[in-house]
Amino acid sequence: MIDAIGPVRLALVVAFSLLGLFFTFVSMTGVIRLPDVYSRAHTASQADTLGAGFTLAAVAIAAGWEGAGFKSLLLVFFIFVTNPTAAHAIARAAFEEGIVPWTEGDERR
Amino acid sequence: MPREVNRVADADEPAPTRGSVVVPVESTPTLRATVTHLVESAADGEFSSIHFVVFATWRRDDPDIADRETSIDRLLERVSTWAEADLADVDGADVDDVEVVTAVVGADEYLFGADDYVRELSAYADEHGAETVVLDPEYTPVGNTTLLQPLEFALSSTDLAVRKAPVTRPSRGERLRKEATGIRFAATFGLSLAFYLALGDPLYWFDLASGVASAAIVAITLSRISLDADPSLSRTPVRLLRGAVYVPVLLFEILKSNLVVARVILDPRLPIDPTLNRIRVIVGSGLPVTTLANSITLTPGTLTVRARDGNLYVHSLIPWAREGLFDGSLERWTRFVFYGREAARLPTPRERDDIGIFQGPDATEEYPGARSDGGTRGEDDPVADGSADDDDAGGVTTE
Structure with missing residues (x-):
């Protein structure tokens, strides 16, 4: 692997993968820790956008500009368009169902 | 009617x-x-x-x-x-x-x-x-x-x-189905085909043939939905260029907010303080407001819940994110992308008094909910600014 892409690119790949892992971990923690559907929708979509974004950037660097690298950049774009749309759909559905967002002092639900 | x-x-x-x-x-x-x-x-x-x-x-x-x-x-x-x-x-x-x-x-x-x-x-x-x-x-x-x-x-x-005025009451179906025009068809077809061939091999006959077929299906079924106006040859390239300027700015904002929000999520000592807020935005309906709403949602800590009557209802996770929202930098950038530099110069929503907080100790307005949870807040009276009754007649929809 080191021979194939050289030490600089390898370092970038490792760094981006770790960043991706970190933000995915944050996203997961948020889903468990936060109190209601709205705040969970925040972290499930947004931290995850960056998590998947960094991971795909690592893939793009590893794969190079040909073929797979270009396609993973398109995937990043796709995620950046669809993730907020999905989060909005969840939040809007919750709002129309009459779910009032949790505020400080409420019970956890 | x-x-x-x-x-x-x-x-x-x-x-x-x-x-x-x-x-x-x-x-x-x-x-x-x-x-x-x-x-x-x-x-x-x-x-x-x-x-x-x-x-x-x-x-x-x-x-x-x-x-x-x-x-x-x-x-x-x-x-x-x-x-x-x-x-x-x-x-x-x-x-x-x-x-x-x-x-x-x-x-x-x-x-x-x-x-x-x-x-x-x-x-x-x-x-x-x-x-x-x-x-x-x-x-x-x-x-x-x-x-x-x-x-x-x-x-x-x-x-x-x-x-x-020769207009009729908007209905859901009509809002989604716009006129079909040749230009919109051609634009949808061209874009789909370009995307298909970018993934495949433009020189291989099978990819070409299946690409034309797929693009035709997409254009026939979706050209009336995905474009609500004819793309303009003079403005679209300028908007794309300005959009290219916007993307790094947005990425930086996302990264910055993500770090702040990640800290709040990971550190149990830092409390969250979520509220639902209202912000009246001055951007056109259709693509501009969708861009703005999606940018707000992409930025961690703020989540667009509803677009109603020219207002965006935005859920914020922490006060820091809410204040950033009320500073309106994303709104200015959206106006820059779609209308140019002149249009981006406008007072912040806070200065225009186009903001409202529905919940928490700083609440400035009554919660506008669809239905209440039967507890502490007002009943099912959807009055936000005296005109919220014509819910979907407003300037913006995010569909």
Whole structure:
């Protein structure tokens, strides 16, 4: 692997993968820790956008500009368009169902 | 629904010089479309100035008129925001010098019937050199459901030209299904084919053939939905360029907010303080507001819940994110992408007083919910600013 892409690119790949892992971990923690559907929708979509974004950037660097690298950049774009749309759909559905967002002092639900 | 009584007096002969038009307005489901119709007429060279007027239902010296004045001011503000957004959206030779004016008339005396309204309207028209009156088809001043007919009748005795705006109440189906045009079809087809071939091999005959077939299917089924206006050859490249400037800015914002929010999530000692907020945004409907809403959602800590009546309802996770939202930098960037640098210079939502907080200790407005959870907050009264009842008639939808 080191021979194939050289030490600089390898370092970038490792760094981006770790960043991706970190933000995915944050996203997961948020889903468990936060109190209601709205705040969970925040972290499930947004931290995850960056998590998947960094991971795909690592893939793009590893794969190079040909073929797979270009396609993973398109995937990043796709995620950046669809993730907020999905989060909005969840939040809007919750709002129309009459779910009032949790505020400080409420019970956890 | 609109009665076909369009009394087309002599309104259809285009006047040799562009005149002014007076439009009495109130909050109706068709108001948004009426505004668009007027802006388009003006852009086509029919009018050079549009006067939106509201009849006061009080006298200036009445007690307790502050509330009514506020709601009328909000209505007029909303109308001029819509008109401004439409002006930025339409193409037309004369679009640059269209003047939009809003006014309250009739605050000097009580108005009882159609004749009173017409008298005030004519006086206003005379004063401002207007020769035409355009009526919103659902316009019924002061809740008098039978007035429109007599109003049109009474107007016919003046020398004002009267016509009704050819608009109908929006319905879900109509909002999604726009006209099919050749240009939209070609644009959707071309974009789909380019995307397909970018993934495949443009030189391989099978990819070419299947790409053409797929792009045709996409264009046939989706060209009417995905594009709500013909893409303009002059503006689209500029917008794409400005969008390319915006993307790194947005990425930086996302990264910055993500670190702040990640810290709050990972550190149990840092409390979250989520609230639902309202922000009235000044961007056009369709793609611009979708871009803004998606950017807000992409930025961690803020999540767009609803677009209603020119307002975005945004859920914020921590006060820091809420304050950033009220500073309006994403709104300015969206205006930059779609309308250019000039349009991006505007006061922040906070300075415009276009913001509201629905929850928590800092709440400034009543929670507007669809239904309450039966607990601590107001019942199912969807009043946010006195006009939220025409829910989906507003300027923005995110569908």
